[in-house]
Amino acid sequence: MKSTMRIALPLVALVALAACGDSPETLYAKARDDFAAGNYQRARVEVASALKDRPTDAPMLALLVETQLRLGDPDGAEGAIGRLERAGGKDMARMKAEVALLRGDAKAALATLGNETSVDGWRVRAEAQLALGDEEAARDAFEKGMKAGGDIRLAQSYARYLLENGDLARAASLLGEMQRIAPRSYEALVMAGDLASAQGREEDAARAYRTAIDAFPDRAAPMLALAEHYDGLGKLDEASKLVDQAAEVAPDDPEVEVMRIQLLSEQGQWEKIRTTLQTRESELAAGSTLSMRYGEALLQLGHAEQARVIFRRAVLALPGNPYARLMLGESQLATGDGQGAWATLQPLAASTLAGPQVLEAAEQAARAVGAPEAAALQARLDPARLKETMALVGQGESAIAGQRWATAAGIYERLLMRGEDPEVLKRLAFTRSGLGEGDAAIRAADKAVALGSDNPDYLFVAGLVRVVAGRDLGEAQRLLEKAADLDPANRAIARELKKAKAAAG
Numbered sequence: 001m002k003s004t005m006r007i008a009l010p011l012v013a014l015v016a017l018a019a020c021g022d023s024p025e026t027l028y029a030k031a032r033d034d035f036a037a038g039n040y041q042r043a044r045v046e047v048a049s050a051l052k053d054r055p056t057d058a059p060m061l062a063l064l065v066e067t068q069l070r071l072g073d074p075d076g077a078e079g080a081i082g083r084l085e086r087a088g089g090k091d092m093a094r095m096k097a098e099v100a101l102l103r104g105d106a107k108a109a110l111a112t113l114g115n116e117t118s119v120d121g122w123r124v125r126a127e128a129q130l131a132l133g134d135e136e137a138a139r140d141a142f143e144k145g146m147k148a149g150g151d152i153r154l155a156q157s158y159a160r161y162l163l164e165n166g167d168l169a170r171a172a173s174l175l176g177e178m179q180r181i182a183p184r185s186y187e188a189l190v191m192a193g194d195l196a197s198a199q200g201r202e203e204d205a206a207r208a209y210r211t212a213i214d215a216f217p218d219r220a221a222p223m224l225a226l227a228e229h230y231d232g233l234g235k236l237d238e239a240s241k242l243v244d245q246a247a248e249v250a251p252d253d254p255e256v257e258v259m260r261i262q263l264l265s266e267q268g269q270w271e272k273i274r275t276t277l278q279t280r281e282s283e284l285a286a287g288s289t290l291s292m293r294y295g296e297a298l299l300q301l302g303h304a305e306q307a308r309v310i311f312r313r314a315v316l317a318l319p320g321n322p323y324a325r326l327m328l329g330e331s332q333l334a335t336g337d338g339q340g341a342w343a344t345l346q347p348l349a350a351s352t353l354a355g356p357q358v359l360e361a362a363e364q365a366a367r368a369v370g371a372p373e374a375a376a377l378q379a380r381l382d383p384a385r386l387k388e389t390m391a392l393v394g395q396g397e398s399a400i401a402g403q404r405w406a407t408a409a410g411i412y413e414r415l416l417m418r419g420e421d422p423e424v425l426k427r428l429a430f431t432r433s434g435l436g437e438g439d440a441a442i443r444a445a446d447k448a449v450a451l452g453s454d455n456p457d458y459l460f461v462a463g464l465v466r467v468v469a470g471r472d473l474g475e476a477q478r479l480l481e482k483a484a485d486l487d488p489a490n491r492a493i494a495r496e497l498k499k500a501k502a503a504a505g
Helices: 002-019 024-036 040-053 058-070 074-086 093-102 106-113 119-131 135-147 152-164 168-181 186-198 202-215 221-232 236-249 254-266 270-283 289-300 304-317 322-334 338-349 356-369 373-380 383-401 405-416 422-434 438-451 456-469 473-486 491-504
Strands: none
Touching: 024 040, 024 058, 040 058, 058 074, 058 093, 074 093, 093 106, 093 119, 106 119, 119 135, 119 152, 135 152, 135 491, 152 168, 152 186, 168 186, 186 202, 186 221, 202 221, 221 236, 221 254, 236 254, 254 270, 254 289, 270 289, 289 304, 289 322, 304 322, 322 338, 322 356, 338 356, 338 373, 356 373, 356 383, 373 383, 383 405, 383 422, 405 422, 422 438, 422 456, 438 456, 456 473, 456 491, 473 491
């Protein structure tokens, strides 16, 4: 109730201000200008005020519908569509389809859309196809929409999809289109930041996000993106200020809370995390970021048994998540279960890529049970050796992020010289696939599976590289089905499985 009041009171004030003195024509003109500038909340208030004197004005009602859609309010949009229909409005299939899409009913959206061929119609069709997992149909709709003239929303939606799927070259091309269509739009500014971040151009990303924040101070997304950037640089104070700023404009956005808790954990404010989340412990989804940060806070505050339960559930929900396994191992150590801790941590520590926190916890567990591997783990913690290894690991991750496939492949080949490691092989397979070397990618991925057949990540990559190469698609489907059985909540696995099934016919 309190959060509702925080939103409602400013709107009441805005309505009152909008209603003072301005004619419906003036308010409508202001609403159109604000809508064009991306100030949808203000546009909604202004057009709603104009409609008080012109309740059946079809153009005003159409603008009200569009603002409700842009604000993600399906109930408000549906109500405005009803008013528009009663006022004689026509050709509202796309509007109704977008309402269905906002409500999560992609099939209804497609059925309602029918043969709509406007640019907005192609965008809604593409987004509905994506929601249904038909990426080929979605790409076809996106491309047809761009050929039909495109617009900033269609280009943004398409570029976002391409970015999430690693097609940075095509995403960059679409960003160019967005900057041609509307260079100062919110969509273009944020996409410039997102693309720069994906390409490893962190300074350019920060500048783009800052420009977006200055131009659109009522949007939380670029604030959170810049906060994450500062977090990566260790600038926690700057990141915290941005999260506080985002909370003012989007107090109910769950991403704001996730970022706030993340920063609190890095600052070691465990008691604050515990008191913030303890009343909602039963509501936190197993394996969610908030749940695991809460578990870590409990572990740091001496509530090891509670933490062990939380991380046991997290590992069951996310079997391939190394952080969940690490924290489970540390929780087991803290409860005196050395055997359990060693069983949990030994596979993580066996990887060449293991960081100092994993190695330290594994060495402690090995010594607790008298495992002979303790001495080798201690040797790997030698500062000079560890520094060299972590430098290579960081370089490999940076090269993959920037799609510098040849550089990444060289790094992982070097790491493999220290011994066959499924984690290194998994990354090498991914980089070979990026280079278009399908046979080499499949060989590396299959070696990873042979060394860790029950790991869904290895099975996933072995299926993925086959799909990318267009080879052995029946085996790709089998591998991905097994990965999905082991990690049913993994959206990337589900997406590639759909691709494999479609490709196999």
